[in-house]
Amino acid sequence: MSMSPLSSDEEDGVMNEINMTPLVDVMLVLLIIFIVTLPVLNQAIKVDLPRASSQPIDQKPTHIDVSIEASGQVSWDKTPVDDAQLALRVRSAAEAQPQPELRLHADRNVRYERVAQVMAAAQNGGLSKIGFVTDPEAAK
Template sequence: MAFKPQSENDSAMSEINVTPLVDVMLVLVIILLITAPLLTQSVHVTLPKTAETTANIKDQPLQLAIDAQGAITLNKQAVANQAALETILKNELVKNKEVAVHLYADQAVVYKKVAEVMATVQHAGIAKIAFVTVEE
């Protein structure tokens, strides 16, 4: 420890003693190093086996795709125009009120076309729409 010698002007010491701070930080690092391996251990459980189930087709989102040329497909079936798309979407909405649409738009397609298709989906009454992208 460093002590300041007594002098005639007893002003406050302006230096910060960092030794206690370093001590506390080293204790925290040691605690972290000890507890981190304990957190990664897992309990091995043998899970029960069940019969396979099929996915609920009713709850599957509609797959709406726009290719580079601007052609629209719904669930891999070609759609003639946006009016026909709106009719099909309205029929799907009558069948399932919670229907969702996944939009697959080619990166080369003009944004205007994507905006028009989105407006058609919204005009049909479907509020759940998601854009599907590919991870690079």
Template structure:
């Protein structure tokens, strides 16, 4: 049985049908390049739209005034300068005064954060002592405040 390509209405040399030894055989493999292209485009579309589909659920959420998203968190600032002086909200205090003020801040709100600012030459032991005073007062949220290096400058090496 001979397979061949048919040419309807062709009057070229060799006759109307190309069969036998001189005819062209049809291609038996499938060109998968367009299939791969389409599948990759679909994959990219699904990757991009999948996160959007998860957040597009329409809900009628209950309303409450318990926690407003625009409430600013409360914080107090504790600073230590290079000479070792301690400041509470930019006012010089002793360790006893600091403990009393931190206890008052904790009584106002347990969610109060202590923002600890210290000169880089302050000994580590002094910082640990201040953190202990804050913990004894009932304030467990302590954040260390730093400065970003100026643009174009690498960060300073640790000492």
């Protein structure tokens, strides 16, 4: 016959209570570790840093408007140009820093071949940023 209060003939000795002692021990150990390491984390080396003033450069990226009319006429910022002048202006614009964005306004009736020629001239001249401008109202 067993003298333990947890065991009896009818029960198999299953504990119904959680033993909190190991949990409390772990929490106390963690608390001690944090108390010991906290002063080490707050130690810093005092350094006399140099002082400098700087202003952010607010440069807005420039853009160039190139228009292609239905007849195939190309305009550089509303000034009509031929293919040779277009190539010269693209080369000079590509040398600027930061490089400007080429905004391409093409008439809906212009041949795709002409648009491709203008894009090729821009790429061969060194411009890498090309954007297409559309009219959202015309789609309705």
